[in-house]
Amino acid sequence: MSASVRPRHRSAAVGALVVAGLCSALLVKPSHAEEPADQGALAAPRVHDIQGDTRTSPYAGQQVTDVPGVVTGVRTYGSRGFWIQDPTPDDDPATSEGIFVFTSSTPRVAVGDDVRVSGLVGEYYPGGEDTGGQSVTQISRPTVTVVSSGNELPAPVTLDAEDLPERYAPAGDPAEGGDIEGLTLRPNRYALDLFESLEGMTVAVEDTAVVGPSTPYYELWVTLDPHANPTANGGTRYASYTDQNAGRLKVESLVPVAQQPFPRANVGDVLAGTTVGPLDYDEFGGYLLAAREMGTVESGGLTPESTRPQRRDELAIATYNVENLNPGNEQAKFDRLAAGVVTHLASPDILAIEEVQDDSGPTDDGTVGADETLGRFVDAIVAAGGPRYEWRGIDPVDGEDGGQPGGNIRTVFLFNPERVSFVDRAGGDSTTGTEVVRHRGRAELTASPGRVDPGNWAWEDSRKPLAAEFSFRGETVFVVANHFTSKGGDHPLHGRYQPPVRSSEAQRIAQARVVNSFVQDIRSAQRQARVVVLGDINDFEFSPTTRALTEDGALRGALDSLPRDERYTYVFQGNSQVLDQTLVSPSIRRFEYDIVHINAEFADQASDHDPQVLRFRP
Known part of the structure; x- marks a missing residue:
C-alpha cells in the first residue's frame, strides 16, 4: 500500500x-x-x-x-x-x-x-x-x-489533493521511444505512478468536483484537485503539454443501470459523499474508479450561456461544429442546434459550420450533396425565430475528406442575406482551388466560395478549407472556414509513452502553413484586408499548429482576448480545452470575442463542441 x-x-x-x-x-x-x-x-x-x-x-x-x-x-x-x-x-x-x-x-x-x-x-x-x-x-x-464468504473488506485508500503528486508522469527512455513500463514506480513523485501502484486496489473519493459530464457510456470525470487550472464554470483547463491536470479520474459504476441509474452530471457539479471501488484502467481515459458504491450528484447550477446580439454596425461571424449533422438525425437535434444559433449565438450574420454530412449520412452510397441536410437546418433556425439563412459550400469528392465513413463531412457558410451579401464568383469546385488576385488595388478571390489549395498533400483524408468574400455595409471581409485533421493516432496523455507522441500534429502543422500562406497572399494584394480564419482547428492555442497559423504576424488569435479561465471549447477526459479557434488579420484591430458554453460541459449536448462568435466593425 x-x-x-x-x-x-x-x-x-x-x-x-x-x-x-x-x-x-x-x-x-x-x-x-x-x-x-x-x-x-x-x-x-x-x-x-x-x-x-x-x-x-x-x-x-x-x-x-x-x-x-x-x-x-x-x-x-x-x-x-x-x-x-x-x-x-x-x-x-x-x-x-x-x-x-x-x-x-x-x-x-x-x-x-x-x-x-x-x-x-x-x-x-x-x-x-x-x-x-x-x-x-x-x-x-x-x-x-x-x-x-461475508468477510470484512480491506479499507479503501482515499484519494485527495493532499496525497496527489504535482508531477504527472516520469519521462521515458528516448532510446525506447519514451516507454515507461520498465521504470520503478515512484508513487510519491508522479501521479501516474501513484495510480499504477494502486491498480486493482479499493480506492475512494469524497465530495469530488465533476470536471467531465456524464456520457451515454455511463461515465463521468472528477478531479482530486479542483484548484488546478480552474475554469469559470468549475472545470479544469488543459493549459499546456506539461500541465495535464494530474487529479483527473474517471468514475464508472459496477451497479446495473436497471437497479441504480447512472447519475447525470454537468461540469461544476459535485459527486457528493463517498464513491468507492477498485481502481481500473481502460483506453477511454486511463485510470478509473469502478464504483461498487456511488456517491450522489449535487448540482452546481450550470446553465447554458448566451452572447449578446450584434449591434447594427457590427458584423458577427460565428463557427459551430454540428457533429455529423445529417437528415437521419432526429428532429430534436436540428431543433437544439437551431436554438443554439438563434437563442445563444444571437443569430450571427455569418456562420461557418463543420461536420455537415451528405444527404444520405453515414450510408456509403456515393451521395455527396448536402442540400437536404442544410435545408432542414435552415428551416429549424427559422422555426426557432431566426433569419432564413442562405448557404454556400462545395461538395467533396466521395470518400476523400475523412470523418465518419460514408458521411462526406464538409464546412459550409450560412449567411443572413438581410445583413450581408455573399460575393459569388464561379469556378471553384472540389478539386479546383481559389486564388488571390489584385484588382483595382484590392484583394479578390478568383472563386467564391472556393477551396484553399485542395490538391496539397496536407489535406489528404481531411477537410479542405472553404474561403469566401462577404460584403457588409460596403466593406469586404474574407472568411476562411476550417476543419483540420483529427488527433487520431496520437498517444494518450495517460499512456506508457512519456511524453506522448503527437503523430497527427505534423499534418495539422502543414495545413496551418497552407492557410497562413493563403492569408499572406490576401495581405500581399491588400495590406489592410480584413480576414477571419475560424473553425475546428483540432488543436490547442499553445500548439505548434497555432504557431504555424499565426507565423509572421499573418493572424492573431482572438482567444487571447478572453480571461484564461474561459478559454475552452471542448471537454475531453475531464480536461476543458481549446479545439475550435477564431483568428483575425492585423487590420481587425478591435473586436469582441465570445466562446458560448452551451454543450461541452453538459450531459445533455446538441454537439460535443461549444460555438464561438466574433463581432467587429469593418
Whole structure:
C-alpha cells in the first residue's frame, strides 16, 4: 500500500453485483500473455509479488496457484471478472495489493468472498498494444476456490489533493521511444505512478468536483484537485503539454443501470459523499474508479450561456461544429442546434459550420450533396425565430475528406442575406482551388466560395478549407472556414509513452502553413484586408499548429482576448480545452470575442463542441 495515501474508511460487505450492458469499454478482454510450453506453476505468491514495482508483472506468462485475496468488486459486463485484494499488505508503496481476475464469463463469486486463485498471469492492453496505452496486470484462465464468504473488506485508500503528486508522469527512455513500463514506480513523485501502484486496489473519493459530464457510456470525470487550472464554470483547463491536470479520474459504476441509474452530471457539479471501488484502467481515459458504491450528484447550477446580439454596425461571424449533422438525425437535434444559433449565438450574420454530412449520412452510397441536410437546418433556425439563412459550400469528392465513413463531412457558410451579401464568383469546385488576385488595388478571390489549395498533400483524408468574400455595409471581409485533421493516432496523455507522441500534429502543422500562406497572399494584394480564419482547428492555442497559423504576424488569435479561465471549447477526459479557434488579420484591430458554453460541459449536448462568435466593425 502506498505510503503517500492513507486508508481512512471501511466499506460494508455487499453481495454479488450483476451488471448488463454498462460503460464505454464493452470489450471481451482476452489474455495477451501466452503460457510457456513447459512452465511449472508457482505456488502461492502474494498479489504484491505478482504486481511488482513496475508497470508489468515479473510473473507475466507464468502460472500461479492459490493466490489469496478477498473479492472487492465483480464485473459481469464487457471484460468479465472480479478483483481481489490481499488484506495483508507488504511495506512497499510501489506494489499494489489488488489484481483483476479475468473469467470471460459471469463470475461465480461475491464481494466479501475469501478466495484462492490459480491461473495465468499476463498483461492486457485495453484497445490494443499499438494504441500506446498502459497495460492491466491480470490473472486469466482461473480456477477459483471460495474459502469463506461475508468477510470484512480491506479499507479503501482515499484519494485527495493532499496525497496527489504535482508531477504527472516520469519521462521515458528516448532510446525506447519514451516507454515507461520498465521504470520503478515512484508513487510519491508522479501521479501516474501513484495510480499504477494502486491498480486493482479499493480506492475512494469524497465530495469530488465533476470536471467531465456524464456520457451515454455511463461515465463521468472528477478531479482530486479542483484548484488546478480552474475554469469559470468549475472545470479544469488543459493549459499546456506539461500541465495535464494530474487529479483527473474517471468514475464508472459496477451497479446495473436497471437497479441504480447512472447519475447525470454537468461540469461544476459535485459527486457528493463517498464513491468507492477498485481502481481500473481502460483506453477511454486511463485510470478509473469502478464504483461498487456511488456517491450522489449535487448540482452546481450550470446553465447554458448566451452572447449578446450584434449591434447594427457590427458584423458577427460565428463557427459551430454540428457533429455529423445529417437528415437521419432526429428532429430534436436540428431543433437544439437551431436554438443554439438563434437563442445563444444571437443569430450571427455569418456562420461557418463543420461536420455537415451528405444527404444520405453515414450510408456509403456515393451521395455527396448536402442540400437536404442544410435545408432542414435552415428551416429549424427559422422555426426557432431566426433569419432564413442562405448557404454556400462545395461538395467533396466521395470518400476523400475523412470523418465518419460514408458521411462526406464538409464546412459550409450560412449567411443572413438581410445583413450581408455573399460575393459569388464561379469556378471553384472540389478539386479546383481559389486564388488571390489584385484588382483595382484590392484583394479578390478568383472563386467564391472556393477551396484553399485542395490538391496539397496536407489535406489528404481531411477537410479542405472553404474561403469566401462577404460584403457588409460596403466593406469586404474574407472568411476562411476550417476543419483540420483529427488527433487520431496520437498517444494518450495517460499512456506508457512519456511524453506522448503527437503523430497527427505534423499534418495539422502543414495545413496551418497552407492557410497562413493563403492569408499572406490576401495581405500581399491588400495590406489592410480584413480576414477571419475560424473553425475546428483540432488543436490547442499553445500548439505548434497555432504557431504555424499565426507565423509572421499573418493572424492573431482572438482567444487571447478572453480571461484564461474561459478559454475552452471542448471537454475531453475531464480536461476543458481549446479545439475550435477564431483568428483575425492585423487590420481587425478591435473586436469582441465570445466562446458560448452551451454543450461541452453538459450531459445533455446538441454537439460535443461549444460555438464561438466574433463581432467587429469593418
